[in-house]
Amino acid sequence: MNDRDLAHAEKRILEAANHLLKHDGYLFTCDLNERSITHKFAEHLQREFPEWDVACEYNRDHHDPKRLDLPPRHYISSNDLHAKTVFPDIIIHKRGTDNNFIVIEVKKSSNPESDEWDMSKLTEFKKQLGYIIALFVRFHTGTDDVGFEYSVLREG
Numbered sequence: 001m002n003d004r005d006l007a008h009a010e011k012r013i014l015e016a017a018n019h020l021l022k023h024d025g026y027l028f029t030c031d032l033n034e035r036s037i038t039h040k041f042a043e044h045l046q047r048e049f050p051e052w053d054v055a056c057e058y059n060r061d062h063h064d065p066k067r068l069d070l071p072p073r074h075y076i077s078s079n080d081l082h083a084k085t086v087f088p089d090i091i092i093h094k095r096g097t098d099n100n101f102i103v104i105e106v107k108k109s110s111n112p113e114s115d116e117w118d119m120s121k122l123t124e125f126k127k128q129l130g131y132i133i134a135l136f137v138r139f140h141t142g143t144d145d146v147g148f149e150y151s152v153l154r155e156g
Helices: 003-023 034-048 116-129
Strands: 053-055 065-071 082-085 089-092 100-108 133-140 147-155
Touching: 003 034, 003 100, 003 133, 003 147, 034 053, 034 089, 034 100, 100 116, 116 133, 116 147
Parallel strands: 100 133
Antiparallel strands: 053 089, 065 082, 089 100, 133 147
16 A cells, blocks of 8 residues: 555545544543444444445454454563454454454543553554554543544554
């Protein structure tokens, strides 16, 4: 995938996030559950990526559980890796194939946990399962000033 295609994909993701904020702002101002937010975000992503399968917490790699070699959650060290079943917040892929396009981890601004675990998972989704784009999104919640910030990890 070339830089132009990646930029177009990122534009489509941002379009979906902006539609989510515009049409489902109640989820953010009322600080609803992260799963409620990711579900609605996935619906908006599906409209932007109709040629792909968009899923929340999809935990299969073909017929097997999706696993990553990751350290225990609250102890991140490069020399202590264990296969963990993972449930990415949102993926954009082709079901039943190795065609993994985008993986997204979402966090609400009201969540006090560090981003380190999410960023580690995203890095490993790219390395171990071949996702082309890994995206971390933090949605601003619990306020009328809804918005988001994001970080993109690309191929290579």
